[in-house]
Amino acid sequence: MLQNIPIGLSVLELIYLIASVLFILGLKKLSHPETARRGNILSAAGMVLAIICTILFHKKDGQPIGHIGLILLAIGIGTFIGWTIAVKVKMTAMPQLVSFFNGMGGAAAALISLMEFPRMNPELIARTGMMNGHAIAILIGLIIGSVSFAGSMIAFGKLAEKIGDPKLKFMRVVNLAFMAGILAFTVFILTQKNINLENITWMAYVLLGLSLIYGVTFVIPIGGADMPVVISLLNSFTGVAAAMGGFLYDNQVMLTGGILVGSAGTILTILMCKAMNRSLLNVLIGAFGGGGAGLDKVAGNIKEISVSDTAVLLSYSQKVVIVPGYGLAVAQAQHLCHEMEKMLDEKGVNVRYAIHPVAGRMPGHMNVLLAEADVSYDKLSESDEINEDMPNVDVVVVIGANDVVNPAAVDDPSSPIYGMPVVRVWEAKNVIVMKRGMGKGYAAIENFLFYNDNTRMLFGNAKDSIQKLISEIKSL
Secondary structure (H helix, E strand, C coil), rough: HHCCCCCCHHHHHHHHHHHHHHHHHHHHHHHHHHHHHHHHHHHHHHHHHHHHHHHHCCCCCEEECHHHHHHHHHHHHHHHHHHHHHHHHHHHHHHHHHHHHHHHHHHHHHHHHHHHHHHCHHHHHHCCCCCCCCHHHHHHHHHHHHHHHHHHHHHHHHHCCCCCCCCCCHHHHHHHHHHHHHHHHHHHHHHCCCCCHHHHHHHHHHHHHHHHHHHHHHHHCCHHHHHHHHHHHHHHHHHHHHHHHHHHCHHHHHHHHHHHHHHHHHHHHEEEEEEEECCCHHHHHCCCCCCCCCCCCCCCCCCCCCCHHHHHHHCCCCCEEEEEEEHHHCCCHHHHHHHHHHHHHCCEEEEEEEEEECCCCCCCCHHHHHHHCCHHHHHHEEEHHHHCHHHHHCCCEEEECCCCCCCCCHHHCCCCCCCCCCHHHHHHEEEEEEEECCCCCCCCCCHHHHHCCCEEEECHHHHHHHHHHHHHHHHC
16 A cells, blocks of 8 residues: 555655644744744745755656746745845834735735636536635635735835825725625625636736735725734735645645744734734724824923933932833944943843833834844843833833833823823833934824923934943943
């Protein structure tokens, strides 16, 4: 019996199993900054192994894969482009890069479905019509992949601040209309019987166009403050679309990879929504932004602090908490921040970082930023964990964060962010906010933390301010 099993097929299945295990181990290690690099390498090794062995051992109808030269050329070009972009990208542009790469995955899944649509088995179509698992997988992959690609490109534009956040309430109606149209047209395709695939290929292109338009209209009205959730959701879409490709080709490793990406993205989306105390539906149709926060309040006066006074206050404190935000990434000041932290440690000051789950422009943005500067993971604390000790903190230094330290989330029911868990920095004894000016955060709402009695503003570029602080701390 074993003699009848094709050797190449059995070897390929074993390799796919090994690659799937590498994916799972890599994903597990990605959950911790100290092991994330190894996790990335394991996952990449699994993919390389799967690609090489597919080229060597995969056969269809007894025939090996053809056009290997073109396949290797495409892999080489893609590897060169991806490597070049990833090496040169700045940390401030990392969210855009993640969104762009995710969109490419969605585009690949959509193209697979588009290519496979006219190549479905005529015998299967004659027997069942379009209502079969093969056709359903193709259409789902086409729709979700297209939505993921178009939506990710819009997210890329928003994160790069090339596309604004238009307040278009009617877009909700437009989106519902597009969604209904896509579902209705998909049902129409699936109910076709006694058809010639060549005569209905145009339907796949119509569905592609509708899905691409929906991907644009789906993300356009969502506020910038919700981008971390949207990126996570689109990532899960890409995973589901890739899994459909696994069904099409009966490819176990493609199916496993897609399921892992889709499930991880979904779980992360749920966690991000929980961190914002909002439902996913509220994120998608009720974006942050524009007024609302304390419109009936009197702002008051801001109080500035000098670099010298800040250095003295930090040097003679017992507990200091640093709250990093997107401004830290913009200023590329993470390395200097780590240097200042080490200097304070040497003076006996207990320094920690308060990390809010949605700080920055993508999930885990601040973790990645500080890991690049070799900040010890033990120094990082989740916002809900550090809030318990906040009344005992001598000084909180807010660097470029805004919405995640806004007291309106706690005390202003009229605010769009009311109920969102935030870092309660105002409960500390002293708060120093580093900002370039009095501009509002990504949610475009006022932050009355800046006017509190225990808050002092240190204006200027974060990198320049921290560099001056380091010089002052050295001289003390």
